[in-house]
Amino acid sequence: MxxxxxxxxxxxxxxxxxxxxxxxxxxxxxxxxxxxxxxxxxxxxxxxxxxxxxxxxxxxxxxxxxxxxxxxxxxxxxxxxxxxxxxxxxxxxxxxxxxxxxxxxxxxxxxxxxxxxxxxxxxEPASLEELIGSSKKMEQIKKDILLFASTDSSVLIIGESGTGKEIAARSIHKASERKNCPFVKVNCAAIPRELIESELFGHKKGSFTGALQDRKGAFMLADKGILFLDEIGDLPIELQPKLLHAVEEKTITPIGASSAIPVSIKILSATNLNLETMVNESKFRADLYYRLNTVCLNMPALRDKPTDISELALFFTKKFCLEFKKPVLKITDNALQALESYSWPGNIRELKNVIERAVLTCDKETITRDNLPEIVKRKGIHPLPQNTKNHGLDMATQEQTLLLAALEQCGWNQSNAAKELGITRSALRYRLQKYGIKK
Structure with missing residues (x-):
């Protein structure tokens, strides 16, 4: 060949x-x-x-x-x-x-x-190099990924925001026989409700106002490869029957088309929502849930694998030193202790932002505790129940707790609070409006 x-x-x-x-x-x-x-x-x-x-x-x-x-x-x-x-x-x-x-x-x-x-x-062997961490939980995650990649079964990836669900999905792709074929991601929460059907299944020219030409949807683009449906819990309920049919029959019908088109894909989906609860509340179809959840990969929160924090911090330090064209910085034991003591409600994504800021602002050869945000340096500022499971504590509650703590720490100065959180001021304002937080 x-x-x-x-x-x-x-x-x-x-x-x-x-x-x-x-x-x-x-x-x-x-x-x-x-x-x-x-x-x-x-x-x-x-x-x-x-x-x-x-x-x-x-x-x-x-x-x-x-x-x-x-x-x-x-x-x-x-x-x-x-x-x-x-x-x-x-x-x-x-x-x-x-x-x-x-x-x-x-x-x-x-x-x-x-x-x-x-x-x-x-x-080249299956590479899981982006899954940083050698804790027992991460070793099990890596074993599960290699196992799940060996079949065409659908995989549901669950976990809090920032735990690395997309990295896990891409690792499954890399470890699978479909690694040389497309990996297509669709964020179900980011696409306007009226456009998501076209985004998934495509459309024919003239099938609706603005359809000026034929368009291939994600299913066709992912043919022979992997389709990753991120934030699947936000998929509109009225579109779920069509998705269920596509998953079961391995065929799709673009908007305005008269016949179905066969596709060969492996489906991965991810969410930080509790789909079982949504099924019980009739917010998510049970049959679709069971079809997507042939096997489940549960990405642990960072607070549940504290031994991985230092390893991740060193990895991100090297990454950003290379990106910012700096010599590789060291991290003091004192700074690592502060990182390990913090509860990380934003998980790996939050840690990544903290290290990026530390590398960018550090003007010496070593990152010290002083280079970390106040909110991280203050041990125990975000105590979380030890027996709380991933789906047992509302992420919105965690985010509000984080926002309030940062604002209190900075005397309600929004610019300083945004810096401590590692986000832009506009992003902070959006979240304050979202939760109705006022001084």
Whole structure:
């Protein structure tokens, strides 16, 4: 079977030469003249290697790289760059590119790099490197992910906000036989109610006002791969029967279409809501719940695995030092103790924001307790019941507790409170309005 290579290059003559070289050497090749067309082909064709120029308009090679990193992270991408752009190519390598070649392209070297990329991809074991932590809970999570990735069964991922549900979903994708096929995410809470059906199932031209052309929905884009339905608890109740039919029958009918289209997908869904309670309250269909919940992955809250806090803090420190082009900073034992003593109502996401701010503002070689927000330094400022389960304490209550504590700590100065929380002032104002919090 011929290996599939996608070439994205806006210089037509070079594009044709590269196509001819690879075809003559036994590769199945598709080409694109710009990044946008290349992304479309990548989504539909599922190449094993992508070769892309760096400087293109309107969508350049870095955008193609970022698309691949988010949706096809196992597919090696090779950057082509003109002489003088090597520094940019090195940045691309740090971002996730497999390798780069300077123009004019040495055909022998290109073939060697493609062979290396295919060999690495073929032999690469399932990687769970983004799931940081060596606690017993995290070791069990990693075992479950490898098990759940080995079948086409639907997986429901539950846990509080910020516990890493999307990372778990992407890890299942990477560990599955579908790793070279699309990973398509739909946030059911972020899409307007009137558009979500089209987002999921697509539509035909003229099927409703504003439908100026045919549009593929997430189910079709994820064909042969994985569809990740994030915030599934926010899916409108009136749309749930159609989703149930698609999940059960493995077919979808776009809006305005007269016939069903078969799809082959594995479905992952995630929520921080208690779907069992929603089923009992007739807010979520029981049959859909059981269909999505063939197996369940429960992501633990950070307070339930305190031994992972230091490991996560060191990981994020290295990450942001690289991003901000700083030497890798150390963290004092005193600062680590403060991090481990805090209850982290915002979980890993909150810890990540705290470390990002600490790295950005630290003007020495070491992050100390003084670089941490007051709200983190004050041990026990957010005591939580020890016997509280993930679904037993309303996340809204936790968020309000966090907001009030930060405001009290900062004398109700919103700018300072926003800084302590690691969010923007506008984000703080939105939350205060949302919960009706006033001084």
């Amino acid at each position: 011929k290996h599939k290579v996608l070439i994205i290059e806006d210089e037509t003559r070079l594009l044709r030469i590269l196509e001819m070289v690879l075809t003559d050497n036994g590769y199945q090749v598709k080409t694109a003249n710009d990044g946008r067309q290349g992304i479309d082909i990548w989504t539909q064709w599922n190449p094993e290697v992508v070769v892309t120029d760096l400087k293109m308009r309107p969508v350049d090679g870095m955008e193609v790289l970022n698309f691949g990193r988010l949706n096809f992270s196992q597919i090696p991408l090779i950057i082509l760059t003109a002489f003088g752009s090597v520094e940019t190519a090195v940045i691309a390598m740090k971002t996730g590119a497999f390798d780069f070649l300077s123009k004019p392209v040495d055909h022998k070297q290109l073939l060697e790099i493609i062979d290396q990329a295919l060999a690495v991809n073929k032999n």
